Amino acid sequence: xxxxxRHFVRQAIDADLEAKRFDAVRTRFxxxxxxxxxxxxxxxxxxxxxxxxxxxxxxxxxxxxxxxxKEETEYVESIQEDVRWLGFEWDELHFASDYFExxxxxxxxxxxxxxxxxxxxxxxxTREYRGTLTEPGRDSPGRSNTPAENLDLLRRMxxxxxxxxxxxxxxxxxxxxxxxxxxxxVMYRIAHINHHRxxxxxxxxxxxxxxxxxSDSIEKITHSICTLEFEHHRPLYDWYCDKLAIHHxxxxxxxxxxxxxxxxxxxxxxxLVRENYVSGWDDPRMPTLVGLRxxxxxxxxxxxFCADIGVAKFNSTIDVVRLENxxxxxxxxxxxxxxxxxxxxxxxxxxxxxxGSDVEMMAAVNNPGDESAxxxxxxxxxxxxxxxxxxxxxxxxxxxRLKKGGAVRLRAGxxxxxxxxxxxxxxxxxxxxxxxDPQTKSGEDSSGRKVKGTIHWVSCDHAxxxxxxxxxxxxxxxxxxxxxxxxxxxxxxxxxxxSTTTAMIEPELAAAAAGDRVQFERLGYYVVDAxxxxxxxxxxxxxxxxxxxxx
Ligand code: ATP
Ligand code: MG
Ligand code: MG
Numbered sequence: 001x002x003x004x005x006r007h008f009v010r011q012a013i014d015a016d017l018e019a020k021r022f023d024a025v026r027t028r029f030x031x032x033x034x035x036x037x038x039x040x041x042x043x044x045x046x047x048x049x050x051x052x053x054x055x056x057x058x059x060x061x062x063x064x065x066x067x068x069x070k071e072e073t074e075y076v077e078s079i080q081e082d083v084r085w086l087g088f089e090w091d092e093l094h095f096a097s098d099y100f101e102x103x104x105x106x107x108x109x110x111x112x113x114x115x116x117x118x119x120x121x122x123x124x125x126t127r128e129y130r131g132t133l134t135e136p137g138r139d140s141p142g143r144s145n146t147p148a149e150n151l152d153l154l155r156r157m158x159x160x161x162x163x164x165x166x167x168x169x170x171x172x173x174x175x176x177x178x179x180x181x182x183x184x185x186v187m188y189r190i191a192h193i194n195h196h197r198x199x200x201x202x203x204x205x206x207x208x209x210x211x212x213x214x215s216d217s218i219e220k221i222t223h224s225i226c227t228l229e230f231e232h233h234r235p236l237y238d239w240y241c242d243k244l245a246i247h248h249x250x251x252x253x254x255x256x257x258x259x260x261x262x263x264x265x266x267x268x269x270x271x272l273v274r275e276n277y278v279s280g281w282d283d284p285r286m287p288t289l290v291g292l293r294x295x296x297x298x299x300x301x302x303x304x305f306c307a308d309i310g311v312a313k314f315n316s317t318i319d320v321v322r323l324e325n326x327x328x329x330x331x332x333x334x335x336x337x338x339x340x341x342x343x344x345x346x347x348x349x350x351x352x353x354x355x356g357s358d359v360e361m362m363a364a365v366n367n368p369g370d371e372s373a374x375x376x377x378x379x380x381x382x383x384x385x386x387x388x389x390x391x392x393x394x395x396x397x398x399x400x401r402l403k404k405g406g407a408v409r410l411r412a413g414x415x416x417x418x419x420x421x422x423x424x425x426x427x428x429x430x431x432x433x434x435x436x437d438p439q440t441k442s443g444e445d446s447s448g449r450k451v452k453g454t455i456h457w458v459s460c461d462h463a464x465x466x467x468x469x470x471x472x473x474x475x476x477x478x479x480x481x482x483x484x485x486x487x488x489x490x491x492x493x494x495x496x497x498x499s500t501t502t503a504m505i506e507p508e509l510a511a512a513a514a515g516d517r518v519q520f521e522r523l524g525y526y527v528v529d530a531x532x533x534x535x536x537x538x539x540x541x542x543x544x545x546x547x548x549x550x551x
Contacts, residue, residue: 352382
């Protein structure tokens with residue numbers, strides 16, 4: 001990007017390099033392994049890894065695993081897979097838990113220097129003593145301990161002499177600070193729990209603010225990029241680095257990504273999974289990267305979306321249509337066109353015997369925007385499936401698909417004229433009777449006839465059945481995160497977010513493998529789901545051809 005179009009984070013980094021505040025750019029992406037990554041994380045990944053790439057720097061992947069009660073190895077693995085799937089590779093892989101010894105040594109230093117103390121207040125008392133925006137806090141009795149007393153107590157905390165919640169280590173800053181984060185924040189809490197990597201080695205665990213900046217410092221990170229909620233934590237980030245006199249990264253905050261018709265917090269996503277509102281973290285309706293991947297999103301489209309929305313200093317909510325457009329645009333370029341009929345009704349060509357052979361192979365272009373994609377042959381016969389709603393017995397004048405007494409072009413086939421229908425006893429149409437016009441074969445039409453509509457079809461004898469999962473948005477409300485009084489986000493779940501149909505698909509698709517993406521002509525983009533078997537294909541709708549969401 002040109003200098004004027006660079007976002008503010010890039011501008012800040014450029015200025016730092018210019019001023020020689022840092023010699024290079026080293027960023028990190030620091031997920032807590034307590035859930036799967038979502039599209040919001042993708043924004044942070046693209047930003048951190050993207051800056052390192054643009055500026056010839058480096059970017060680490062660091063697991064912020066300081067809160068053992070919610071962390072699991074399953075998440076550690078999925079996060080690495082997701083970062084790679086998005087197209088990024090870290091320079092170094094770290095775990096904040098690898099720094100527990102160093103963090104503890106630094107805590108002893110703060111204690112010795114009189115900058116931290118052991119506090120006996122309960123969690124509730126600590127909150128109460130902290131004061132409010134308008135009232136200063138009150139000193140904990142521990143605040144007047146001597147460094148020697150504190151050091152002894154801290155060592156006994158670490159040795160496991162105390163119960164959970166009995167004591168904390170707190171930074172000694174300022175109980176009257178206007179910024180409440182500086183009112184003697186907790187650095188360590190006691191928790192006798194097993195950690196996914198350190199096991200039972202520790203019974204004191206560092207708080208986020210204490211672990212985060214110090215981990216950045218150990219890795220010699222230059223720019224610690226985080227979301228806006230941490231803006232008021234920056235003075236604390238700076239205080240710890242200053243008091244320890246260690247490498248001091250610069251924290252820069254940007255607006256987190258919110259998207260309409262979705263929820264993004266891991267807590268809520270976990271609830272959707274645990275309570276079976278979705279089939280798992282990788283349910284194709286989830287905004288997780290595993291969900292988007294299974295839905296058929298490409299990494300390219302997600303990166304393009306992140307570049308498109310940019311990086312801002314103020315929170316806003318992005319219209320989900322922009323995400324959908326990103327995948328539409330990419331798949332329009334790369335997805336081969338195929339024919340599939342989702343709601344089939346039979347069309348019989350009553351004069352097909354005149355043709356001379358039962359089947360005629362028709363050449364169909366794979367991608368009109370990409371000549372190199374070539375073409376394929378599809379069998380055309382006297383017995384076809386077409387889309388039920390492409391036919392109307394009695395239709396308004398502007399209905400350009402097939403109607404009784406009307407004509408339509410069958411894509412890559414012939415023009416057909418409808419002369420009658422067959423109905424069952426309930427009056428439902430079971431068969432549409434047409435004649436074909438032999439002079440109108442696509443590509444070699446000598447008839448001079450013009451018809452307004454073109455519809456897709458598959459040959460009955462050559463089609464395969466496939467299950468199609470039609471996914472739609474998971475929520476009906478634009479902002480399920482702000483429920484009306486007495487409601488929760490769960491009240492806005494879309495009851496029609498998944499409908500399943502049995503489709504008839506062209507023979508070329510029979511060989512499709514999980515992960516293959518195609519455009520079903522006139523319908524939308526679809527991906528072969530992991531549930532597919534060779535003899536029982538399953539397709540997921542990624543997105544329709546255009547935005548048809550009814551507001
Ligand atoms: P959640 O609130 O969903 O649990 P989190 O911030 O606690 O998210 P982390 O695993 O700590 O999740 O996030 C790792 C990194 O991704 C952090 O640097 C965080 O700022 C960033 N991140 C998380 N959610 C978003 C989002 N919606 N938009 C942009 N960045 C995000
Ligand atoms: Mg976090
Ligand atoms: Mg979180």
